[in-house]
Amino acid sequence: MICLGIEGTxxxxxxxxxxxxxxxxADLRDGYTNEKGGIIPQDAAKHHHNVADKLINDALKQAKxxxxxxxxxxxxxxxxxxxxxxxVKEKAKYLALExxxxxxxxxxxxxxxxxxxxxxxxxxxxxxxxxxxxxQIIALEGNRFRIFGETLDIGLGNALDKFGRGIGLGxxxxxxxxxxxxxxxxxxxxxxVKGMDLAFSGIVTExxxxxxxxxxxxxxxxxxxxxxFAMLAEVVERAxxxxxxxxxxxxxxxxxxxxLLEMLNIMCNERKARFFAVPLKYAGDNAVNIAWQGILEFKxxxxxxxxxxxxxxxxxVDDVDVFWT
Numbered sequence: 001m002i003c004l005g006i007e008g009t010x011x012x013x014x015x016x017x018x019x020x021x022x023x024x025x026a027d028l029r030d031g032y033t034n035e036k037g038g039i040i041p042q043d044a045a046k047h048h049h050n051v052a053d054k055l056i057n058d059a060l061k062q063a064k065x066x067x068x069x070x071x072x073x074x075x076x077x078x079x080x081x082x083x084x085x086x087x088v089k090e091k092a093k094y095l096a097l098e099x100x101x102x103x104x105x106x107x108x109x110x111x112x113x114x115x116x117x118x119x120x121x122x123x124x125x126x127x128x129x130x131x132x133x134x135x136q137i138i139a140l141e142g143n144r145f146r147i148f149g150e151t152l153d154i155g156l157g158n159a160l161d162k163f164g165r166g167i168g169l170g171x172x173x174x175x176x177x178x179x180x181x182x183x184x185x186x187x188x189x190x191x192x193v194k195g196m197d198l199a200f201s202g203i204v205t206e207x208x209x210x211x212x213x214x215x216x217x218x219x220x221x222x223x224x225x226x227x228x229f230a231m232l233a234e235v236v237e238r239a240x241x242x243x244x245x246x247x248x249x250x251x252x253x254x255x256x257x258x259x260l261l262e263m264l265n266i267m268c269n270e271r272k273a274r275f276f277a278v279p280l281k282y283a284g285d286n287a288v289n290i291a292w293q294g295i296l297e298f299k300x301x302x303x304x305x306x307x308x309x310x311x312x313x314x315x316x317v318d319d320v321d322v323f324w325t
Contacts, residue, residue, distance in 0.1 A: 001299065002065070003072040004056075004095075005291025008088035009080025009108045010132060011039050011172070013048040014287035015059040017070075020295050022118065025063035027288050028055045034171045038161055045083035052091050067099040074294020077105025078315035079133070085311040093309050102304040104294055108285075109134060109317045111293035113145065116249040118292055120276035124247060126239050128264065129317075130232065131252035131284070132157035135198060137239045138317060140325070145317045148242065149196030149235040156228055157254045159200035163224055166208035167217050177221045178257050184222025187215055193231050196238060203227060229260045233267045240271055249276040253284035300324040 002025070007014040011033070017026040032047040034040065060066060075092035077085060089105065096103035113127050126148075127138040135151040154162065157174065164173020189206055192199040207220050236248060248268050254260060261277050268275035282288060300323055 001071045001295055002069055003074050003291040003294045003298075004059070004070050005287040005289070005294060006056075006073070006075040006088050006092055007108070007285055007287040007290045008048045008084050009076045010084060010285060011044055012285040013051050013055065014285065014290075015055040016287035016291045017059055017063040017065070018288055018291035018295065020299065022292075024288055025065070026059035027286065028059050028062065029286060030055060038165060038171050039081065041081040041083045044081060045087050048084055048087045052087070056091075056095070067095075067101070070099070070101055072294055072298050073101050073103040074290050074298075075103070075105050076108040076111070076290050077310065078107050078312035080108060080313055082311065082313045085313060089309055089311050093306065096306050102298065103309065104298060104302050104305050105309060105311070106290060106293040106297060107315055107317065107320050108290070110145070110320055111289035112251045113138065113317065114293050114296060115278050115282060115289045116251050116276065119278045119282060120249055122247045122249045122274070122276045124245060125249045125276065126236060126243065126245050126247070128232070128236055128248060128250040128255075129252050130156045130250065130254035130260070132161065134252065135200075135232070136317070137196070137235055139239070139243055139245065140322065143322045145320070145322065147316075147318050148239040149198065152194065152197050152199045153201040156200060156232065157252070159204050159228065160224065160254070163204045163207050163220075166204070167211045167220065169217075174254065174257065177224065178259065180218045180221040181225050181259065184216065184218035184220070186226060187219050187223045189223050189227045191227055191231060193234055196235055198231050198235060200228060225257070225259050229257075229263045232260070233263050236264065237267050237271060240268075240273055246272070247274045247276065249278070251278045251283060255283035256280045296324040
């Protein structure tokens with residue numbers, strides 16, 4: 001089986017072609033950026049619409065196949081920014097009708113979780129999902145993913161981007177924050193862990209206020225990382241203790257941060273747990289995840305959904321029945 005995957009939940013539009021033997025035949029992406037602010041949903045959707053056809057055609061050329069060779073089209077239907085999801089849905093639907101192909105929509109976050117098993121040797125881990133909009137500590141129990149802890153306000157990635165915009169770093173801010181942090185020293189910021197949940201908005205507000213009062217960008221970037229990452233490591237450690245699992249895997253865009261990986265690895269070593277991380281190229285939003293999730297679900301009985309295609313911007317991972325494991 002060969003699947004064409006289309007990702008477009010937020011700032012990244014991606015197209016990938018993957019077969020059932022885990023061979024990645026094509027993987028292309030184009031990201032929306034904005035130097036003066038964060039993601040403007042309508043502008044991101046316009047970006048996706050403008051690059052879609054070129055990326056799809058280029059992916060077919062990279063894979064050295066045509067649509068005759070494609071068995072399935074899989075697209076990110078949830079969760080995400082509604083204008084972006086609509087662009088992806090309509091493109092997938094058009095391609096399915098035009099070329100008479102099977103098509104299904106998959107949960108973007110579930111696809112990230114499956115990527116942990118695709119790329120690493122973990123089998124039954126605590127999933128540390130840290131993307132722009134999502135920060136969740138997850139494990140599979142029965143036929144549902146259970147969320148043991150999560151952000152109470154904004155995701156860690158969005159918190160870092162909001163902080164970055166507040167001190168003039170533009171969007172996306174994550175790589176710039178990581179670079180500046182290497183020259184900083186610690187300034188105390190709020191540490192907000194409530195049971196198994198986290199809150200980042202107050203930290204962002206305090207850090208931006210300290211910048212307005214003269215604190216250096218380098219010191220604030222260092223302090224934001226150390227504080228937020230320590231909070232996350234604390235909650236993950238509790239989840240390991242509660243579930244008695246011995247594996248952790250980190251996924252999502254913030255997993256590209258080397259300091260986060262270092263802190264989580266130290267914590268896991270101290271608990272004698274194995275630590276895994278999805279390769280940096282595939283930690284963030286990409287269509288390889290979407291194509292692979294489509295293959296998993298379709299081979300286990302999902303049917304062609306051309307007549308019922310829809311999006312669900314707010315669907316959570318614990319809303320989804322897991323039937324493909």
